[in-house]
Amino acid sequence: MSGAKGGLIRRMVLATCVLVVFVGGAFATLLVSISENRETARLSQRSHELFAAADQVNRHTIELRAAQESYALSGDKEFLARWQTAHTALVESNQHLEALATTDTQRQQTRQIAQTSTAFADEVSRPAVEAAQRGDAGAKSASVLLEGDRRIDQLHTDLSVLRETERDVIQARDTETAATANREMIAIIAGIAGSALAIALVGGYQTRLLVQPIRRAAAMADRLAGGALGTRMPETGKAEIGRLERSFNVMAEALQHSVGTQSALRRVATLVAHGGTPGEVLAAVVEELGRLVGTGAARIVRFEADGTATVVAAWGAPDPEMPVGARVSLGDDTATGIVQRTGQTARMGSFDGATALVAIHARELGAHASVSAPISVAGRLWGAVTVFAMGDQPMPPDAEERLTAATDLIGTAVANAQAHDDLAASRTRVVLATDEARRRIERDLHDGVQQRLLSLGLDVRRIQHTVSARQPELRAELSEVVDGINGTVDDVREISRGVHPAILTEGGLKPALKALARRSAVDVDVDLDLADRLPGPVEVAAYYVVAEALANAAKYACATRIEVRGAVRDGRLDVSVRDDGVGGADPGRGSGLVGLADRVEALGGTIRVDSPAGRGTHLRVQLPLLHT
Structure with missing residues (x-):
């Protein structure tokens, strides 16, 4: 040998x-x-x-x-x-x-x-x-x-x-x-x-001495490489060939499990990266986890401060008694209850004799075993994911490991979605607070400072009429004072219009945009298909976007004509401003549109600027009416 x-x-x-x-x-x-x-x-x-x-x-x-x-x-x-x-x-x-x-x-x-x-x-x-x-x-x-x-x-x-x-x-x-x-x-x-x-010569020699004994193994390996992960070899060989067949089967089984796990985790990670609301993400994640573990049903719950839990996502074996959004009490004889109490992964091999309401419902639905793993968000126990073995389906022995491998991703998904929602809500509150402050300042200027100045002007004018004609110098000085007061009133009106135009509050977006067009230094063609009134934040955002676009077209674009179009379609306000100027506008280089983009996005809208050099600028804004 x-x-x-x-x-x-x-x-x-x-x-x-x-x-x-x-x-x-x-x-x-x-x-x-x-x-x-x-x-x-x-x-x-x-x-x-x-x-x-x-x-x-x-x-x-x-x-x-x-x-x-x-x-x-x-x-x-x-x-x-x-x-x-x-x-x-x-x-x-x-x-x-x-x-x-x-x-x-x-x-x-x-x-x-x-x-x-x-x-x-x-x-x-x-x-x-x-x-x-x-x-x-x-x-x-x-x-x-x-x-x-x-x-x-x-x-x-x-x-x-x-x-x-x-x-x-x-x-x-x-x-x-x-x-x-x-x-x-x-x-x-x-x-x-x-x-x-x-x-x-070498190939012939190898074929005669080595290839024939392993031809069958090579064919089976090709099937495995082609995706048939369930391929197994009959273990009929002797000595080294027999060991090769057994090693091949062990490798195929491990590969099948690994590929399935990695594919499911990759899909979960992709769902997390794409974002969305917590409900949308968790509904998709719980399905992936159920399929990953290989059970018939899965649930994700959020632990509440009073010791109860809220069902936030469910897959398989629908439970009409405990749908998504239902608040339930967890007992010590459930895997989820053990996770809530200990923060550790738990397994329930049987629901026989269980007294907790959730365990009774699970047994009535045909579940006979469950495994639950904790979900942590920002270092705090947030909830748990639980899978149920239904009917005659066995619970995989490595179900705990499969669930634990995905709980970090679930926590990340929850944290990201909550952060996104919190940020959007914070931006909306800032925009609404700013608009309300503008309105208050405009009212204070109009009802306070402006009215006092007008009253003061009338008083000075009345005093002027009481002055004797033999004092022309005094009458002339009083007239200059009245003119100065009137000029100050005009300045206050202009300032209040810039802070928050009264016509927008009183008449709505359509007359406010028409007033902007009349004041523009460039000819403006206005075509508006709008209702009498829209939500206040939407009107304010659209007004300032159009005002900024008209100002930019007159100041920088050398435009001779501007088109303003506005309409409500499919629950959204669509506003378009197009000019025939020089184009080449870049919103990222200090343009006032940067701040307006923040306002629009805070309301859940979108803003797009198309400005090829020499072909004018087209600004389009879409604002959802239901967001506000």
Whole structure:
């Protein structure tokens, strides 16, 4: 037995070594070939870049000469500007060309091209341009033109030398690469053929000695991997094969349980993350827990301060006597009562002899066992989740562990949902308190300060009429006092309108928005399909949103027309403000709409701003009427 094992190991090692040699050689040759091809491609790319840079030098030189001659003939400064641009570009192109040179030959040839083009620019073209600027007729003489032709011809000669040299280098490189590729191809084919032969030999050897005994196990494993977690193997094998079958069945059973548990916990975590009201979250969570544990019914209760409990979620085996929302008393002979008293997980193996009302109801519904686990919120015992085994269904032995694995998520769900509700209620209270304070300030200004100022103005006016005509200065001063008082009254009215417009309180949203439109510096088209009155917080929020939108359109958007639309649909107020301004508004950059968004969201509404650049701004607000 030992010798057989040793022989098999030696043969496998030898076969593996042969396989490694053939495969390693083939891949090494392939890597060398790839590296050489990459280097060839890189050098060819560099040559093409060199050609392109040389063409740029030639083009800019021709442009320089054309601009020089045009300026010398016409004196038009536009050609002088073109000459300057071409000169700058020529200098940059020469620098780029010399930077691309990597060999001594390339450096020598590119340097010669740069010197020839620079010599033309500095010794021929620049003096001709300067002479043309002075009005010297020699700038367009035949000698200048001939010298320019000579220098350009020299540049073309230098460029041709560079191109021919590079073409020869590329051709020689391609010839060498082709020869190398042929040799490497032969080596690769030989390596691949040898590797294939070695793989075939090793594969055949393994198939004959190892594969046949475990083929059935592989087929069953495929079914398990495909999702058939209930797959089990008949344990009929001997020795190692028998142990493999038994290990496979144990692994499949553990995997089935683990996958089911993780899937249920993932669904529970997803429900918690999505939020919602505590009732919505717990109703979905209790169903997942019932299915996770594998029982026929599940309940979640919240412990109250007086020792009772409230059913907050239920799944399976409906109990008309104790529906969701029912308040019940828990006895010591129930698993939930034990959790309430001890804060620890509890199991009831039977309801026989139980006297608590909840236990009697559970027995009447067909439950014969229950397991309950505590739910903690913020470190305090909040309630419990209980599962019931119904009819002939057995209670899983690990029901406690399955429930405990999910109770932290339930506590998180309850805490998150309660925090969300508390925050929404707090924001609503702040908004309502602020609106009420605005109304009170407006009433105080209107009924107090404004009326006192009006009364004071009347008193001063009456005193003015009693002053003798022989005292015109005093009458004039009293008139100025009355004018000042009237101006102060106007200021108070304007302030009170900004704090809380009286027309909104007295007439409702429709006349208030029409009054805003009349006061706007931009033409406003108003189309409102509203009832006479809406809930106060909704009217206030809509009013200030429209006021802010009109102010922004007039101040920043350069708009010429604004459309205001409002209607009540499906229990919601839908308000839309659209302008034809410049657009590009960003509510996140200090806009007054940020505070209004808080107000709208506190009332359970939504606000959306669509402001593409150059296409105006569209503001849409939706406010639920029932939320308030």
